[in-house]
Amino acid sequence: MIRPPVANVDQAIIVVPANNPKPNLDLVDRLLILVEEEGIDAYICINKIDLDEDKKYLEIKESYQKAGYKVLTTSATQKIGIEELREVLKDKTSFFAGNSGVGKSELLNAVEPSFDLETGGLSSKIQRGRHTTRHVELMPLAIGGYVLDTPGFGSVSIDHIEAHDLRHYYIEFHQYEGACKFTGCSHIHEPSCKVKEALDNNIIDERRYKSYTSIYNQLENIRRW
Ligand SMILES: Nc1nc2c(ncn2[C@@H]2O[C@H](COP(=O)(O)OP(=O)(O)OP(=O)(O)O)[C@@H](O)[C@H]2O)c(=O)[nH]1
Numbered sequence: 342m343i344r345p346p347v348a349n350v351d352q353a354i355i356v357v358p359a360n361n362p363k364p365n366l367d368l369v370d371r372l373l374i375l376v377e378e379e380g381i382d383a384y385i386c387i388n389k390i391d392l393d394e395d396k397k398y399l400e401i402k403e404s405y406q407k408a409g410y411k412v413l414t415t416s417a418t419q420k421i422g423i424e425e426l427r428e429v430l431k432d433k434t435s436f437f438a439g440n441s442g443v444g445k446s447e448l449l450n451a452v453e454p455s456f457d458l459e460t461g462g463l464s465s466k467i468q469r470g471r472h473t474t475r476h477v478e479l480m481p482l483a484i485g486g487y488v489l490d491t492p493g494f495g496s497v498s499i500d501h502i503e504a505h506d507l508r509h510y511y512i513e514f515h516q517y518e519g520a521c522k523f524t525g526c527s528h529i530h531e532p533s534c535k536v537k538e539a540l541d542n543n544i545i546d547e548r549r550y551k552s553y554t555s556i557y558n559q560l561e562n563i564r565r566w
């Protein structure tokens with residue numbers, strides 16, 4: 342388990358593939374928790390949209406947009422959405438994070454061909470990334486700003502977070518903070534909860550709420566010393 346070095350950067354670009362390899366949204370949600378804990382901006386970048394003929398990626402897009410995140414949709418190899426990505430990166434220090442094989446390095450090559458970063462295919466059987474990028478590298482952009490390419494990882498540790506603090510890192514809950522019947526409401530089992538009300542009214546995304554309760558329960562079950 343790796344804790345990505347999100348300190349001292351302006352924003353995180355969390356890269357997730359449209360459908361190949363299979364998008365790991367649990368990993369995306371955990372990365373977002375770390376990013377929110379650090380208080381830096383986050384973008385979701387759904388890459389490899391050229392491979393997603395059924396446009397299943399639109400569900401991922403909706404889920405994160407509903408939460409309040411800005412979502413980019415790209416194809417690094419077909420050069421779709423690269424101009425928008427460049428605009429986001431300009432004059433900022435950005436951290437690229439996401440599983441191995443999602444196309445972080447390929448996206449950076451599309452933004453800045455002179456980087457000429459090594460990219461790797463997927464290992465054939467289970468379509469996993471090959472862990473091509475081996476170390477974190479800070480690189481200057483010709484348009485201004487810096488980017489950090491990082492090795493992909495399949496999981497991140499958020500075990501240092503207390504369950505009762507987790508709600509602060511789901512940005513779609515912020516507007517209800519203090520509005521529930523119980524002070525410090527965990528939005529899980531308390532009655533008269535505004536977050537659960539918003540969930541019932543389909544204002545809060547169900548998948549994201551499930552991710553919250555599942556991670557909350559995991560954090561509660563960690564033995565603390
Ligand atoms: N079809 C398609 N393939 C892509 C796209 N982006 C990246 N790839 C391919 O996916 C594979 C993995 O890309 P990388 O850029 O090496 O992935 P990475 O996220 O840097 O992976 P690690 O360095 O292992 O963490 C390469 O073969 C890329 O050419 C895309 O938008 N469409």
Ligand SMILES: [Mg+2]
Nearest residue numbers: 445446473474
């Ligand atoms: Mg890479």
Ligand SMILES: [Zn+2]
Nearest residue numbers: 521526528534
């Ligand atoms: Zn509540």
